[in-house]
Amino acid sequence: MPQPADQPTGRWPTLIDVAREAGVSRATASRVLTGSPRVSQAARERVLESAERLNYRVNIAARSLRTDRTGLVGLLIPGFRNDLYGPIADELAARLRGHDLSLVLGSSDWSAAGDLRILESFTARGLEAMILAPSIDRSTALAAAITHLRTPVVLFDRELQGIHRDSVLIDGRSAIIESLGRLAALGHQRIAVTAYGPDLRPGRQARGAFMDGTAELALDDDPSLLLRMTGLHPGEGIDIADAIVASRATAAVIGGPTALLATCLRRLRERLGRDAFPDRLSLIAIGDQLLGDLCDPPLAMVTRPVDRIATALADLLVARILHPTGPVRTELIQLSLNPGASIGPLP
Amino acid sequence: MPQPADQPTGRWPTLIDVAREAGVSRATASRVLTGSPRVSQAARERVLESAERLNYRVNIAARSLRTDRTGLVGLLIPGFRNDLYGPIADELAARLRGHDLSLVLGSSDWSAAGDLRILESFTARGLEAMILAPSIDRSTALAAAITHLRTPVVLFDRELQGIHRDSVLIDGRSAIIESLGRLAALGHQRIAVTAYGPDLRPGRQARGAFMDGTAELALDDDPSLLLRMTGLHPGEGIDIADAIVASRATAAVIGGPTALLATCLRRLRERLGRDAFPDRLSLIAIGDQLLGDLCDPPLAMVTRPVDRIATALADLLVARILHPTGPVRTELIQLSLNPGASIGPLP
DNA sequence: TTGAAAGCGGTACCAC
DNA sequence: GTGGTACCGCTTTCAA
Numbered sequence A, B: 001m002p003q004p005a006d007q008p009t010g011r012w013p014t015l016i017d018v019a020r021e022a023g024v025s026r027a028t029a030s031r032v033l034t035g036s037p038r039v040s041q042a043a044r045e046r047v048l049e050s051a052e053r054l055n056y057r058v059n060i061a062a063r064s065l066r067t068d069r070t071g072l073v074g075l076l077i078p079g080f081r082n083d084l085y086g087p088i089a090d091e092l093a094a095r096l097r098g099h100d101l102s103l104v105l106g107s108s109d110w111s112a113a114g115d116l117r118i119l120e121s122f123t124a125r126g127l128e129a130m131i132l133a134p135s136i137d138r139s140t141a142l143a144a145a146i147t148h149l150r151t152p153v154v155l156f157d158r159e160l161q162g163i164h165r166d167s168v169l170i171d172g173r174s175a176i177i178e179s180l181g182r183l184a185a186l187g188h189q190r191i192a193v194t195a196y197g198p199d200l201r202p203g204r205q206a207r208g209a210f211m212d213g214t215a216e217l218a219l220d221d222d223p224s225l226l227l228r229m230t231g232l233h234p235g236e237g238i239d240i241a242d243a244i245v246a247s248r249a250t251a252a253v254i255g256g257p258t259a260l261l262a263t264c265l266r267r268l269r270e271r272l273g274r275d276a277f278p279d280r281l282s283l284i285a286i287g288d289q290l291l292g293d294l295c296d297p298p299l300a301m302v303t304r305p306v307d308r309i310a311t312a313l314a315d316l317l318v319a320r321i322l323h324p325t326g327p328v329r330t331e332l333i334q335l336s337l338n339p340g341a342s343i344g345p346l347p
Numbered sequence C: 001t002t003g004a005a006a007g008c009g010g011t012a013c014c015a016c
Numbered sequence D: 001g002t003g004g005t006a007c008c009g010c011t012t013t014c015a016a
Helices: A015-022 A026-033 A041-054 A060-067 A085-097 A112-125 A140-147 A172-185 A201-216 A236-246 A258-272 A289-294 A306-322 B015-022 B026-033 B041-054 B060-067 B085-097 B112-125 B140-147 B172-185 B201-216 B236-246 B258-272 B289-294 B306-322
Strands: A072-077 A102-107 A129-132 A153-156 A166-170 A191-195 A226-228 A251-255 A282-286 A300-303 A330-333 A336-338 B072-077 B102-107 B129-132 B153-156 B166-170 B191-195 B226-228 B251-255 B282-286 B300-303 B330-333 B336-338
Touching (some): A072 A085, A085 A306, A112 A140, A172 A201, A172 A251, A172 A282, A191 A236, A236 A258, A258 A289, A258 B289, A289 B258, A289 B289, B015 B041, B085 B102, B085 B306, B129 B306, B153 B306, B172 B201, B172 B300, B172 B336, B191 B201, B191 B236, B236 B258, B251 B258
Parallel strands (some): A072 A102, A153 A166, A191 A226, B191 B226
């Protein structure tokens, strides 16, 4: 079907067209369309009807220019190849739509340079607010860039030095210590733990949990049990698996992108046999429950409550947009340790 | 606590500030900043220096209002819980950034109503173009909405009736027929195939491939071998598995979200034993290679070239933005069948 | 090569 | 309650 005949010029109707059609002034038409209460019922009806008939859409650029609001919110993440972010983006977009906010995506591809590039692009776009989960949170350049930002910011599982902003943080520390406790109760003494580098909050959390957990529970704290990883390539899973075997650990708490963990599990089975878990190694994985369900036997898993994370992010963000000078809030998200058959008593 | 004091306040500098600082007019400053060649070298340098010193950022809303370009591109998908879309969004955002385009996300949550809602929101936002992979492509309401769109559109693996637009289509049909051929060569006659409903292109592809493949290869075309699925919930994997067993198929070609396939595999092992593949059932899965690698034995898999898909989408989109009236193009993406130990001769 | 000025399409203040 | 109008910041003729 061709375009409606009401638009002979091929251009969108403007507020002027609507006002003329309804026999009112631009001002009144605008009041109606922005929901101002100071309009007569009659005028309101005529304007709405005209807008409908002309298929009128407000020009967002013009409105933005005038109101200094773009209705755009940025989401900076390393990338969707880490499967935590997909569901969060879904939930977030849905929740923000209720506030007439749209989500602009920026994937930094796990690089600090990418973080800065995206932040610059967000700034240039005039976003109203942003959610930031940069690839690294110990970059002074990034911290400086964020400090100079005018827009509200919510940090997601990142802590930047000298930056005090609304944050949603994941309590990986408690989860790992709880996991260590569970394994210790089964008699394990040498428990391997994977950790990102210290320039990423999850890495610092894992490191701290290993240090404190082994101390509290009187476990072996041999440094070779703390396995440093980048999470960049699934192939790294092989190195992790080999390191676990080499460490002579009897149990392990491993986290990372699902693809990496999958590779790690395959390698562990190659090295330790099909019945590796829990006969040769007790295993707790941190990640998507999908992974645990897929394995044989099903893995004991620490999972992240995606819905609660998305809700928290959306809530903090909207609150900050509405009250730019309100108090800074931090939401700590607890993880849950789900049962599985991949852990057992020390052989 | 209020926002930190180190956050700059006051108004952003405008072009007027830059012009004044550089001792030129707004017009000249604008020419410099938009890269017009008709500016003296001296003026150019002074303007750029002033802009730098003032930390000037062009106001996108004002520019949009003037140029009628928003620099925003929409991506409508059912949701990231289908793991195909994450990597595509990553790649797409990266490629579009090179053209100064930002990606706006819209997840319809696998509902036709969601599709329409997002399309409306995209329209209201004044996007310059959009990539559409709606939840269903046999909705007349959606087709009508797309017809009335003024913005360039690229369809991703969807065909809407009466709509002839740039498209990136996945050749699932060839891949499934190839898979059937591979299994037929191993002696299999009863091969189950999963398929989405007929109101989604991938479903129609699978259906057609089953019909034509069984005919060409003289395979059993018992309707109980064609397994209808929605893909909405991972738990559906159990139904699929049970249906495969009930069909007495000796081989199967199964596709869907990774979580669903994972559930299906678990159930099949429950029903057929740990050594189900390929002893009791030869299996080819369509999806993320991750799934195949994770399984024991590794699965034969049909995988999708995410990079090529994203490139094609970005190319078509940018070409369409630059040449709104150019010829409509369709890009057909071939899949590859990767070897795995989950297929074997008929027992 | 440059500057003056006319809008782009809304919003919101002010006077009636 | 309504209309007139200044103005948001930038781009782009048009003259000089």
